[in-house]
Amino acid sequence: MIVIAIKDFIIRKGLESILRKNNMQHKIICIKSSLELKQLLLDERPRLVYVDNNRLEEFSLLQKEKAIILVEIFKEKTSVHSANTMNHILCIDGEEVEINRQIKQHLDLYENSAERKKSDSELSDRETDILREVALGKTNKEIADYLFISAHTVITHRKNITRKLGIKTVSGLTVYAILNKIIQMEEM
Amino acid sequence: MYIDKDMKMADAIHYNYLLLPVINRLGVQLGFGDKNIEKVCQEEEVDLDFFLVIINAFLDHDLNKTLKIQSVSIEKIVDYLKATHQFYLEQMIPEVENRINALIQNFDINQNQFLLVKNFFEEYKKELYLHTQLEEKTVYPYVVDVYQAYQSHQLSQELLDRIKDYPINSYAQEHSDIESKLFDLKNILIKYLPQPKHSYQRNQVLTALFKMENDINDHSRIENMVLVPMISEMEKQLLTKSAQK
Numbered sequence: 001m002i003v004i005a006i007k008d009f010i011i012r013k014g015l016e017s018i019l020r021k022n023n024m025q026h027k028i029i030c031i032k033s034s035l036e037l038k039q040l041l042l043d044e045r046p047r048l049v050y051v052d053n054n055r056l057e058e059f060s061l062l063q064k065e066k067a068i069i070l071v072e073i074f075k076e077k078t079s080v081h082s083a084n085t086m087n088h089i090l091c092i093d094g095e096e097v098e099i100n101r102q103i104k105q106h107l108d109l110y111e112n113s114a115e116r117k118k119s120d121s122e123l124s125d126r127e128t129d130i131l132r133e134v135a136l137g138k139t140n141k142e143i144a145d146y147l148f149i150s151a152h153t154v155i156t157h158r159k160n161i162t163r164k165l166g167i168k169t170v171s172g173l174t175v176y177a178i179l180n181k182i183i184q185m186e187e188m
Numbered sequence: 189m190y191i192d193k194d195m196k197m198a199d200a201i202h203y204n205y206l207l208l209p210v211i212n213r214l215g216v217q218l219g220f221g222d223k224n225i226e227k228v229c230q231e232e233e234v235d236l237d238f239f240l241v242i243i244n245a246f247l248d249h250d251l252n253k254t255l256k257i258q259s260v261s262i263e264k265i266v267d268y269l270k271a272t273h274q275f276y277l278e279q280m281i282p283e284v285e286n287r288i289n290a291l292i293q294n295f296d297i298n299q300n301q302f303l304l305v306k307n308f309f310e311e312y313k314k315e316l317y318l319h320t321q322l323e324e325k326t327v328y329p330y331v332v333d334v335y336q337a338y339q340s341h342q343l344s345q346e347l348l349d350r351i352k353d354y355p356i357n358s359y360a361q362e363h364s365d366i367e368s369k370l371f372d373l374k375n376i377l378i379k380y381l382p383q384p385k386h387s388y389q390r391n392q393v394l395t396a397l398f399k400m401e402n403d404i405n406d407h408s409r410i411e412n413m414v415l416v417p418m419i420s421e422m423e424k425q426l427l428t429k430s431a432q433k
């Protein structure tokens with residue numbers, strides 16, 4: 001998921017349409033306030049976030065914790081940027097070619113972040129264990145007891161499973177588990 | 189984009205063809221030539237304002253557009269919601285079913301996979317049926333009763349008890365979700381069934397599901413954002429009035 005958290009409406013919309021052109025497969029979300037952004041960061045795991053340059057401070061902690069790529073927006077070129085921050089900024093005073101070059105760098109970073117590959121799609125072994133029990137019709141409590149973990153942990157795993165697979169209901173998860181041979185039809 | 193009364197009915201359809209079943213439910217059938225919306229509604233005896241708020245809320249999910257539906261009478265809204273249920277049960281469900289059956293006829297998937305999909309949708313169909321029955325047998329009649337009591341300032345003891353015991357908000361809390369299963373089925377077809385030789389048959393199922401989901405989203409929005417808050421407000425006022433007596 002890519003998030004655009006920029007106050008300026010025109011910049012927000014402009015960046016959104018450029019990103020959409022370059023990048024069809026990822027979800028893009030636009031938000032106005034930093035409050036909304038904080039909430040979003042708590043609920044979801046965006047990997048690439050565009051913010052105004054004066055708001056970077058607020059999110060630096062989150063960045064470390066969740067391995068988010070934060071890109072600062074600058075209205076004009078400044079000389080303060082060192083080489084290693086160069087690909088974490090976007091100067092919007094360039095022409096199309098220049099803007100696209102910068103954005104491509106951000107998207108490359110995003111695509112290559114190991115974190116994304118690991119956690120965005122494939123289920124972990126633990127999640128697969130839990131999916132198996134869910135598909136067999138067990139309740140959260142039963143799963144927790146069976147796997148010696150708390151019910152709260154089960155719920156967190158279930159949320160992640162749903163997010164990764166794009167399947168919300170128990171019947172849907174059961175179909176997925178059968179198709180992927182996590183459970184057999186006869187076990188039902 | 190705001191659709192207004194001067195727009196040609198045909199242009200509204202060209203703008204977004206998903207409006208087709210919506211205008212049908214509102215009482216407009218095809219064959220309207222080049223007439224504008226106002227004229228067509230007049231001839232078909234369809235309430236123009238109602239027509240406009242419904243189609244605009246359908247096209248634009250902005251909350252304010254949806255809230256505009258509150259300006260029309262509850263009876264009209266309920267009739268529209270019922271017609272929508274009917275459309276799901278009599279048209280959309282059979283359409284999806286036929287297209288799912290075509291998957292096996294065309295060897296798009298094997299017998300076991302077919303049964304998984306078929307049973308999954310069968311389950312959904314039952315859920316949808318129970319959901320709409322509950323609304324039509326209990327919720328909507330109650331909604332109309334509250335509205336009439338509110339209009340006529342006459343509140344029977346029976347209705348008063350009902351408001352106290354089972355107000356509209358308890359329905360809202362239990363209002364079950366009839367979208368998630370559709371969402372799941374879409375992903376199963378898009379991502380998780382093994383690759384077919386040709387995707388055409390599967391696309392057919394998917395397009396029907398996308399259409400249905402879009403329509404159901406609109407329907408649930410009207411129930412949750414329009415009906416529930418309106419009735420809840422009327423309940424409150426009826427209760428205060430009866431307490432004053």
Ligand SMILES: [Fe+2]
Nearest residue numbers: 269320323411
């Ligand atoms: Fe309904």
Ligand SMILES: [Fe+2]
Nearest residue numbers: 323363408411
């Ligand atoms: Fe409903």
